[in-house]
Amino acid sequence: MHAYHIIRLFQTLSFVALLAVFIAGCSKGGKPPDTGAPLPEVSVATVVSKPVYQxxxxxxxxxxxDTVELRPRVSGYIDRIAFKEGDEVKAGDLLFVIDPRPYRIALDSAQAQLERAHSSAQFAHLQERRAQPLIDEQAISRQEYDQRTTNLTQGNADVRAAEAAVATARLNLDFTQVRSPVAGRIGRALLTVGNLAQADESVLTTVVSxxxxxxxxxxxxxxxxxxxxxxxxxxxxxxxxxxxxxxxxxxxxxxxxxxxxxxxxxxxxxxxxxxxxxxxxxxxxxxxxxxxxxxxxGSGEFPAILIDDKAVMTDQDRKYVYVLGLENKAMRKDITLGGVIDGLRIVKSGLEPNDKIIVAGLQKILFPGAPVKPNEVPMAAPPAVARTR
Structure with missing residues (x-):
């Protein structure tokens, strides 16, 4: 038993001596012994600091x-379709032609009625002008004079009514040419040639700006x-x-x-x-x-620090990144995140404007403070711009 205790005492003293030598070696220059293993290579990028909007x-x-359902202003049979379905049209372009013959005849009739009204009015004017000296000489009765004056007033009114009828007939004739009220793309023709179009009811086509x-x-x-x-x-x-x-x-x-x-x-x-x-x-x-x-x-302009989302690590409910510290050591920094601006994540707190964070090779960092070999890269947004949250 005595020999056993001597052997255990010798082993303990040897371990303590080796530990003292190791600690002394570490205290000289503050570095662990060089094992010869290469440092892990990582990509680092300087945080982006700039004014942004949320x-x-x-x-x-x-x-x-503008969305227009095109309806005719007059009734009639469609005589011609003047557009290609799906094309773009300009405001005022001709789209449909309704048979104009009945409306042209109606215009001719209204113009004839206007000429008749003009003739009647001219005759009433002559009659009234002749009656003026006769009434002064009491050659005609007051009743006959009033009748001639009334005929003149009625004749003038008939002229105005005939002029309105001509204007209406001309307008209806113009309405037989259905034109686009807006510029845009036209749809398909809902009524084709030969079909009856009812005024203000039938939908001929649609136009959208x-x-x-x-x-x-x-x-x-x-x-x-x-x-x-x-x-x-x-x-x-x-x-x-x-x-x-x-x-x-x-x-x-x-x-x-x-x-x-x-x-x-x-x-x-x-x-x-x-x-x-x-x-x-x-x-x-x-x-x-x-x-x-x-x-x-969603906001006015404010200063912000932006980083790539792939540099963010999670530790339970905390977010953190590795920052390149002194002597190229990966130092952990806890951060508070905000929304996304142009593909980069806003950091509300935890980073400084000149910090360099590790954005690639994070899996090679085994513990905070581990030495790394940094390669500088720009802080770039991912190819697909992320959505603001």
């Missing part, structure tokens, strides 16, 4: 500014109240706020416009308020009825 995202629908277009969307009640408060404080315009729009097939929000209408009441059933933006459509990208993603500028 953008809130909504869903919406594209709508035409193309440029610009409306985008309707519905902000929620809380967002609306926040906008109203910012407007009262002067931190956000009360009208003509900019919007960015993207379609279902777009990456990001490549189109811009402005809000031109907000409803005067909140829908109590949905808790939303209807808003409308005007967006130019020179390339005819937008078609009425399409689904649209809408970003509305």
């Amino acid at each position: 953008w809130d995202e909504f869903t919406g629908r594209i709508a035409a500014i 193309q440029d610009p277009v409306y985008v309707y969307f519905q902000p929620d009640e809380q967002t609306y109240l926040r906008y109203a408060e910012l407007a009262r404080k002067g931190e956000r315009p009360g009208s003509a706020n900019p919007v960015r729009v993207g379609l279902a097939s777009d990456t990001g929000y490549p189109y811009t416009g402005t809000v031109n209408f907000v409803s005067n009441q909140v829908d109590p059933a949905t808790g939303t308020i209807s808003a409308r933006a005007v967006v130019p459509n020179p390339d005819r990208v937008f078609t009425p009825g399409l689904y649209a993603r809408v970003q509305l500028q």
Whole structure:
């Protein structure tokens, strides 16, 4: 037993001696012994610090500014269709021709009635002028004089009525040529040649305007109240706020416009308020009825620190990143995140404007303070622009 205790004492003393040598080696220069293993390579990027705007995202629908169901102003049989279905037309372009012959005859008849009225009025005028000296000489009775004066007044009225009838007949003849009231894209012909078109009833076709277009969307009640408060404080315009729009097939929000209408009441059933933006459509990208993603500028300009989302790590309920520290060590920093601006995440707190964070190679960092070999890269947004939340 005595020999056993001597051996255990010798082992303990040897371990303590080796530990002392190791600690002494670490205290010289503050570095652990060089094992010869290469340092893990990581990509680092300097945080982006710039003034930004908050953008809130909504869903919406594209709508035409002008949508017209084209109906004839006069009845008749369709004589000709003067457009190609699906083409764009200009305001005033001829679209349909209704058989004009009955209306041309009606115009001729009205013009003849006008000539007759002119003749009657001229005769009544002569009669009244001749009666003037006769009544002074008492050659005719007062009753006959009044009758001639009345005939003149009636003749003038008949002329005006005939002129109105001619104008109506000419207008009806013009209405046999159905023209587009707006510029836009025309639909299919709902009535073809030979069919009867009833005035103010039959729908001949539809025309929808193309440029610009409306985008309707519905902000929620809380967002609306926040906008109203910012407007009262002067931190956000009360009208003509900019919007960015993207379609279902777009990456990001490549189109811009402005809000031109907000409803005067909140829908109590949905808790939303209807808003409308005007967006130019020179390339005819937008078609009425399409689904649209809408970003509305939700704040005034404010300074922000932005980072790539893929640099953010999670530790239970905390978010953190690795920052390149002294002697190229990966140092952990807990952060508070905000929304997304142009594909980069807002950091509300935890980072400084000149910090360099590790954005790639995070799996190689085994513990905070681990030495790394950094390669600097730009802080880039991901290919698909993320949505603001």
